[in-house]
Amino acid sequence: MYKIKGELIVFDHNYNEPIINNLLNKCNIIIFSDFCTYESTLKNYSIIDYDTNRKNFKGSIFNQSLNNLPITIKKLFLGYFYNYQLDNLPTNLETLKLGQNYNQSLDYLPESLKILILNNYNYKVVNNTIANNNLPKNLILIFSKKEKNYKNNFTTYHTILNN
DSSP states (O other): OOEETTTTTETTTOOOOOOOOOOOOOOTEEEEBSSHHHHHHHHHSSSSTTTTTTTOOOOOOOOOOOOTTTTTEEEEEETTTOOOOOSSOTTOOEEEEOTTTTSSEEEEEEETTOOOOSOOOOOOTTTTEOOOOOOOOOOOOEEOTOOHHHHSOOOEEEEOOOO
C-alpha cells in the first residue's frame, strides 16, 4: 500500500483510499507512484517527463481529496490519473507535479510554490496560454512536456528525453 523512508512516503500505484494525515506528520515528500515497484518509482521520479511506456509503468489510480495535508509537506508528486481539485494545499509546499490527467483550475496554489510540473495540462488553455491570473508569485520554474509551449510570464523549461 505505501512505504515510508525517512521524510518520504510513496503510495503504491493501486492505492486509492482517503489519506490519513497522522500518517504524514513526519513526511515532507509525498509520491503517488505510477510504477509497480518502489525502486522504479525512485529511479523515475528524478526524471521530470518520464515516458509512460517505460518498464514497470502502471499509472497511479489515486484520485481522492488532498485538502488539509500537514504543513510539513514540501513536495507533492501526483500520479497519472489524479484529477481532483487542489484548493487547500500546505502553505509550505514548494514543488508540485501534476499527473497526466490533471485538468482542474490552478487558481488556489499556495504562494510558497516555486516549481510546478505540468504534463498534459489543458484546463482553460487558449492559444497556449494558461488562463490564470492567480499563479503564485514565487513560482520560478514551470516544466511541461516537450510538445507543450505555454506562453505566460514565467520561464518554461521543456524536458527532452533521449535527444
